[in-house]
Amino acid sequence: MDTSSWVDTSLDLNPSSDRPLPLDTPKKEPSGNGNLIVFGKKLSMKEESGALVEELNRVNEENKKLTEKLAAMCESYNALQSQLTNLMSKIPEKELSPSKKRKSESSNNNHNNNNDNYNFGIIGNSESSSTDEDSCKKPKEEIIKAKVSRVYVRTEASDTNLVVKDGYQWRKYGQKVTRDNPSPRAYFKCSFAPTCPVKKKVQRSIDDQSVVIATYEGEHNHLPPSQMEPTSGSSHRGSASLNPSGPTMTLDFGKTKPSGSDVARICSSSQPKMDSPQVRQYLVEQMATSLTKDPKFTAALAAAISGRMFQQSPVE
DNA sequence: CGAATTTGACCAGCGC
């Protein structure tokens, strides 16, 4: 399973940044709507309940719209993905690059191509070729269960330390210069829980030094630290986190984060693996917001797939 | 002084 994500400071995942989403307890915080409840004032019970009902209706309406939007996106995503799958199955094996990598590496590549594939990383990035290529290697290999996700983080090119702040605690255990990339690759283990098997590789992109590629392997067997600290005051739960200390923003599609397939699952299944309706709703809202707000996402997804279609069509 | 990082050595997989 590979979930690659392009993340950039320009992508604002904060649902309340420019659109008043219902989740942030709007009843308590009127924003721009004149007929909302003002807690400081004395309102009669009737007025209060009326306004509450009105607000509730408005919120429900908005909720519906967002859900529809998300469903539509998921539909097109699924359609595109099935198209991609069809195309992939038609690609002759000889086109696939021979597996020069070691066993683990190649299996990781294979993970990139199952249904969880959700490559944001193809967006205007040099990695596009590799992720694109990865998606060709899939054919009939078995899907191994190790969870591998790739996250692209834009940082200052002058920033030499390979630190990707994602809310977890990492211990560096090695650094190597690899053959295909002069930038050193750093190896991290999750140190938040001693038994956590998750590893992370961080390396600058060979083409764009301002882009750091973080590859996560495995799943955290513990909650993110941010969720374990009730006093942390962070307004955003889940694995998407803004790094307050630097120009980086990370998205971790790990255990608690819906991956591409999760998006599809949310659409196709009535019982997504969420703990509570609030959490589920929050995730849906957040995804819908971030996706609909960023036309690059759909455009890039469509461009990547259609690009491959055009690449293939003259061959046959 | 303990924790975190650095870095050279070592190991294992793969191709020739």
Added chain:
DNA sequence: GCGCTGGTCAAATTCG
């Protein structure tokens, strides 16, 4: 079998 390469270990070093 040998060499190359990526990944890991662990002693040394640095940092708070």
